[in-house]
Every structure is written in C-alpha cells, then in structure tokens.
Amino acid sequence: MPTTRRTVLQGIGVGGAASLAGCSADSAPQTNRRRTEKATSKQQQKTVERVAADPTDIPDPISRTEPKEVEVTLRPEEVTGEIEDGVTFTYMTYNGQVPGPFIRVRKGDTVNLTFENPEENAMPHNVDFHAVAGPGGGAEATMTAPGETAHLKFKATYPGAYIYHCAVPNMDMHISAGMFGIILVEPEEGLPEVDHEFYFGQHEIYTDKRAGEEGHHEFSMGSMPREDPTYVLLNGEKYGITPDNRGSPTVQTGDTARVYFVTGGPNLTSSFHPIGNVWEKLWPEGSLTTEPQTHIQTKQVAPGSTTVATMNFPVPGASKLVDHSLSRVMRKGCLAVIEAEGAERPDIFDPDPDT
Ligand SMILES: [Cu+2]
CATH class of the missing domain: 2.60.40.420 (Cupredoxins -  blue copper proteins)
Incomplete structure (x- = not known):
C-alpha cells in the first residue's frame, strides 16, 4: 500500500522530539530543565501535514508614503512533518512553516514584535533580524523558554531584504531544523511594479x-x-x-x-x-x-x-x-x-x- 503523508504522520510514535531535546539540552538554561522535560512529552504528539511555506504567501506591496507601527507575531513551533513521503523529521519553525512568515515593512516603520514560545515546545528560541540595528539583532531580547512571551520594538532604519533566524547557542541546529525567514524593508520610494x-x-x-x-x-x-x-x-x-x-x-x-x-x-x-x-x-x-x-x-x-x-x-x-x-x-x-x-x-x- 502506498504511504501518504497523512498515514505516515499518523503512524509515527515517540522518539523524534525526545532525542531532539536531548541533543540540544545544552541550549536550555538549567532553570528550565524541568519545564522542558514536561513540554517534551506533549510536543511528541504534534504533527503537521505541511511545513513548506506557500511561495505566494507574501503581504501586498506597500503603497503608504508615511511610516507606521507594524504588529508582528512570531511563534517558534516545534513540529513533526515529512521531508518527503515516508520520511519524518522534527522541524523547528517560525509559525509552523519553512521558511518562516514573510515580514514586510517600509523604511522608517516601527515593528512591535511579539515573540511567543508556546508551552508545548521543548526548547528555548529567539530571533535575530539582520534588519535590526541593535545587540544580536534582537536575539537576547527575544530569548524565551517554552511558555514565555517576549516583546521587542525596533525601527527599520535601512532598506533591503534581510534574513531572520534563531540564534540560541545551538543556532546552527535550530536553523538547520527550519528557523529562518525574510524580513523585507521596502525603500521609501517602494519597489517596481510586477505581476x-x-x-x-x-x-x-x-x-x-x-x-x-x-x-x-x-x-x-x-x-x-x-x-x-x-x-x-x-x-x-x-x-x-x-x-x-x-x-x-x-x-x-x-x-x-x-x-x-x-x-x-x-x-x-x-x-x-x-x-x-x-x-x-x-x-x-x-x-x-x-x-x-x-x-x-x-x-x-x-x-x-x-x-x-x-x-x-x-x-x-x-x-x-x-x-x-x-x-x-x-x-x-x-x-x-x-x-x-x-x-x-x-x-x-x-x-x-x-x-
Ligand atoms: Cu530556535
């Protein structure tokens, strides 16, 4: 019988999240260890049908001519999904997708970021925006254990398309597991029209x-x-x-x-x-x-x-x-x-x- 994404996802049992937590335990502050173990057993249940970001899921081009405050929420989500049919992997994502959500602002805008690390996660996470002028691109300010929420306010002072990514001590692992995306800071004059x-x-x-x-x-x-x-x-x-x-x-x-x-x-x-x-x-x-x-x-x-x-x-x-x-x-x-x-x-x- 051919396996489908859904049947495989339903069929997997424990294991993924447990070893995931184990191999990055040194990125979890000691004080959070008990909480992390508790969260791990919950996280094992969480599977998703899709992690691939829809390539057309992009906010509309900005037509404003004045700066404004933009609300952005990022949720680090540890989820098990399929890399290909029959192959599951415990991804770490922003908002359940890889790459993370496309964030679109204009030069001069102020971003009010809410960073919500869900209770059911196993690990601490954060975000480093290359569009942020400030220590760690916001990494320390957004460092959160499961169940914690952080807020960061920053001004997009220079235009360009920038990566954002997780920057905990095991940041290479977290990025490999899926924690990266784009924040686009449009120039004040906007971008050429396209179809x-x-x-x-x-x-x-x-x-x-x-x-x-x-x-x-x-x-x-x-x-x-x-x-x-x-x-x-x-x-x-x-x-x-x-x-x-x-x-x-x-x-x-x-x-x-x-x-x-x-x-x-x-x-x-x-x-x-x-x-x-x-x-x-x-x-x-x-x-x-x-x-x-x-x-x-x-x-x-x-x-x-x-x-x-x-x-x-x-x-x-x-x-x-x-x-x-x-x-x-x-x-x-x-x-x-x-x-x-x-x-x-x-x-x-x-x-x-x-x-
Ligand atoms: Cu992370």
Whole structure:
C-alpha cells in the first residue's frame, strides 16, 4: 500500500522530539530543565501535514508614503512533518512553516514584535533580524523558554531584504531544523511594479539516515560539523513546490515575477539558478538601493543572506529553480518549479523545427 503523508504522520510514535531535546539540552538554561522535560512529552504528539511555506504567501506591496507601527507575531513551533513521503523529521519553525512568515515593512516603520514560545515546545528560541540595528539583532531580547512571551520594538532604519533566524547557542541546529525567514524593508520610494512575487528559502537538514530511507530521521550532530547534509531543500520539503507535490505557482507568458530568496544554511552557499530562464534583474544580497545586475544566470547566495531578482516568461513551460551544485538537486531534494502558461512562441523557442 502506498504511504501518504497523512498515514505516515499518523503512524509515527515517540522518539523524534525526545532525542531532539536531548541533543540540544545544552541550549536550555538549567532553570528550565524541568519545564522542558514536561513540554517534551506533549510536543511528541504534534504533527503537521505541511511545513513548506506557500511561495505566494507574501503581504501586498506597500503603497503608504508615511511610516507606521507594524504588529508582528512570531511563534517558534516545534513540529513533526515529512521531508518527503515516508520520511519524518522534527522541524523547528517560525509559525509552523519553512521558511518562516514573510515580514514586510517600509523604511522608517516601527515593528512591535511579539515573540511567543508556546508551552508545548521543548526548547528555548529567539530571533535575530539582520534588519535590526541593535545587540544580536534582537536575539537576547527575544530569548524565551517554552511558555514565555517576549516583546521587542525596533525601527527599520535601512532598506533591503534581510534574513531572520534563531540564534540560541545551538543556532546552527535550530536553523538547520527550519528557523529562518525574510524580513523585507521596502525603500521609501517602494519597489517596481510586477505581476507576481514569490518567496523561496533554501536550507539543509542533517539526519542520522540516508536520504529517502523511510522512517523518522533524527537530527545528526555528527554530520552537521562536517557540513555533509542529508537533504538540501527549497521551502523545507524535498521537491515541495513542484506540480506533483504541493503544486507550483503559475504565471502567464509575458508576466514579470519578483523572487525573494533566502539562504538559511546553516552552512551551504546556494548557487541559485532558474533552469530555462535567467535572472533578468538581480539585487545582490537583497540590497535594494543599488542598481540591479542584469541577465544573471547563477547567483551565489551565502548563508545568512538573500537575493531579490526578477524573471520574465517569454515562452510557456517550467522554470526550475535550483541550487546549481546539482547533486543537491538530484540527490538531496533542492528543486522548485514556476509554471508559465500561454501561447507557444516558435520564433523564440521551437522544439520541433522540422514539422
Ligand atoms: Cu530556535
């Protein structure tokens, strides 16, 4: 009988969260140990059907011309989900998705952040925004044990697309388990109009089994220092954002899309490339106040950085987004697809010119 995501998720028992808590116990303050153990037994029950962030789930472009206060809530959530069919893993997420929610503000805005670490978690978490001017990007101010809530207020003083990520002592593990996302600080003049915006995040997961081996994969503290991941993923799941899996975003030929891309890492640099396409305009490191580069085939995006790039779709078909370190695509899951629909354009691309 073929296994489905749901049946596998229902079938897994204990184990994931317990060892997860064990291998990062040194990130839990001693005073919270009792509480953490109690939380662990509850956390084992929490499974989710999906962790892959919807690449179209982005707040609308900002049309305001004045700054304002923006309310943002982040919830670190430890959840068990599937990396691929039959392979479960205990992710650490912001708000249950990988990458975490896309946060959109304007230069000069003040962000009122509520950081709620749910009681059912096993571990402390926090958030370091690269858009924050201040100690740790807010990491110390948001450091919370399960059941605690912290507040942080900050002004977005400079524009750009920035990563945010967990920054507890075992931050490499927490990022590998899924704790990263983008905060976009729009320049005061806004961004050029486009037909679509998409959000993708790359990161790698280190587990104790081979890629594709069925069952629950525990986090591997052995392979992480060797930077030898089991999976390299876009939006948290193997081939998650593809037509056969969670589905792909669709555009019409002639449209322009702006892609926001973040490399969580924690260790691997992405060589970000759209197969069958090109980055028409590209803002390196998410620096939106520079002149864009044009017609870039492959862009290296380091862990802890982003890129913003536009693409056009002159002909119908799939644009496959990959890390051009291709073993990560063929063996480790790093692929997403954007589908373009529209009339064929044999003047541009003719796969069968003899008929
Ligand atoms: Cu964390």
